[in-house]
Amino acid sequence: MTNLKIGVVGIPGKWSTEVLADEIEAKTGFRMVIDIEKVVADLSTPKVTYQGQCLCELDGIIIKKISQTYSPMVIDRLEILRFVESCGVKVYSKPSEIIRLVDRMSCTISLARAKIPMPKTCITEDHDAAFNTVKEFGEVVLKPLFSTKARGMEVIKADQKESEIRKQLQAFYHTHQFYYIQQKMNLPGHDMGLVFLGGEYQGAYARVANGDSWNTTIHSGGKYAEVKPSQEIIDMAQKAQAQFDLSYTTVDIAETDQGPVCFEVSAFGGFKGAKEGLNLNMAQAYTDYVIQDLQKSDAND
Structure with a gap:
């Protein structure tokens, strides 16, 4: 047990947010789920608070989810967390890196500059x-x-x-x-999510289409399954995520008749695909990673 205070920015009540908060509480005794919509940033003080708690007094913050849906407003929310970061709080992943990913344009340009294969x-x-x-x-x-x-x-x-x-x-x-x-690419009925923690490959799961939708997302009825990608695909995903300094992410890749292509690098990375497809508890692994990083930082100070 450690006495670190680590908050989770997410959607209160949502599985991925709560399971991460559960893991943090089990290892630290501290639990704080932060609804970013209710955060108040007083830059004149300066102070950033949530329900009376000053976020600048936390040891770390994990950004699990910033909104149910993406919009330019998400960038404004991340800017508030970038300010919290400037107060000395370690934020996982860095808000400045997430900003580069929530905008599909920025993500695509970064991947294209790195010559990562993508659909036309x-x-x-x-x-x-x-x-x-x-x-x-x-x-x-x-x-x-x-x-x-x-x-x-x-x-x-x-x-x-x-x-x-x-x-x-x-x-x-x-x-x-x-x-x-x-x-639109001809896909083999599934695409893959390759999981990375601290830049290290953890495994891959497939999203299998239900046959009624053109895409494979779980939102459209797809299912998770285990998959064993080739080394070529793992290397591609490794290079793609390396364009962004992320603590945790998944890289979406599909095999096509023109070879493997990368669709995107996730700004946040999900837990459910790894859990249901690989039986990996990435919420636990992510918590361990953050605690170890914070303890390492304390030891170096």
Whole structure:
């Protein structure tokens, strides 16, 4: 048992948030789930509080979830935690790194700069260029810049009438104000989540589609299963996550008829896939990792 005070930023009542808080409480005797919507930052004092507790007095904070859905507002919430970090509190993962991932554009650009294989992607605000991209790619997925679990994504096929394609594109643009267009890949009915803790590979699970949806997300009815990726895929995922200084993450990769491709590096990384697919308790492993890192930091001070 240690006397460290470690808070969890997450969604009160949600499984992944509570199971992480449970593990921390079991090892420290301290439990604090922080609903970021109710945090108050007084920069004139300066002080950041949640339910009367000054977050700057904590030893560490683990960011498990910042919102039920992604939006630009998420960045503002992370900026508050970046301020807490400046007070000397260690935050896992670093808010500045998470900011680079919650925006799909930033994540994609970082992966492209590192030459990580991805589906063909076009990013534009030009309506005609978007239409021409659909015709060139054949079948595409329109993706919001801020979303999780395939929410808000739409599929367009190039063999539709031009008027129908343009109508769908314009409706998407009206909502999202940007075109992020990715070629739809032929997947083998599943994709993979490769788990990393402190940059070290832990294992991989598959998300298996239920047959009724074009995507494999659990939100759309997919199921978790164990998978044994090739060394090539593990190396790709290792390189992808290394573009971001993350404490814990999962990397989404799929095998296609054009070879393996990376879809994204997760800003937070889930626990349920590792639990149900691999029988790994990553909430416990993450807690141990954070405690050891904090104790190491104390020893070096």
